[in-house]
Amino acid sequence: MRYWLMKTEPGDVSIDDLAALPNQTVAWYGVRNYQARNFMRDQMRVNDGVLYYHSNCATPGIVGIARVSSTAYPDATQFDRTSKYFDPKATQETPRWFNVDVQLVRKIPFIPIKELRQHPELERMRTLQRGNRLSITPLDPAEWNFILKHLVRD
DNA sequence: GCCAACGTTGGC
């Protein structure tokens, strides 16, 4: 069982958008970075833990807990000419991009990135590293446990 | 296969 932090822009699929979707599940489409793709395709398993993170917004931070609810399958948007994620080099026979499904477990009280930065236990988190731009990053179990035990208040 | 130019990400 692995743990992940997955970024989304709230204008794209916010935590409330996710909560309103059928089965509270979303296909994690649109990832066009090979490292992030490989995490989904090669390492993610059903029931892996996910921290749902809002990025590129006024107050970035963790907004919910989710889980991986499918293994990876070809990202449908790569074949869709009308999608901004269309990839002319991808074919049905040799898809280039993959995604998993992510299902909401529960919304949590907002944990801003500012607060994450205050804890030495989390200083090695990939998301907090300078220059990090990966939208999907692995979390140490220790980091996951620390956040759930000490930072999640409900 | 190098590497400069370019585009994107994302915190601030």
Add this chain to the structure above:
DNA sequence: GCCAACGTTGGC
């Protein structure tokens, strides 16, 4: 809106 950091592209 700025800009540092990074990934990708494409000419050579």
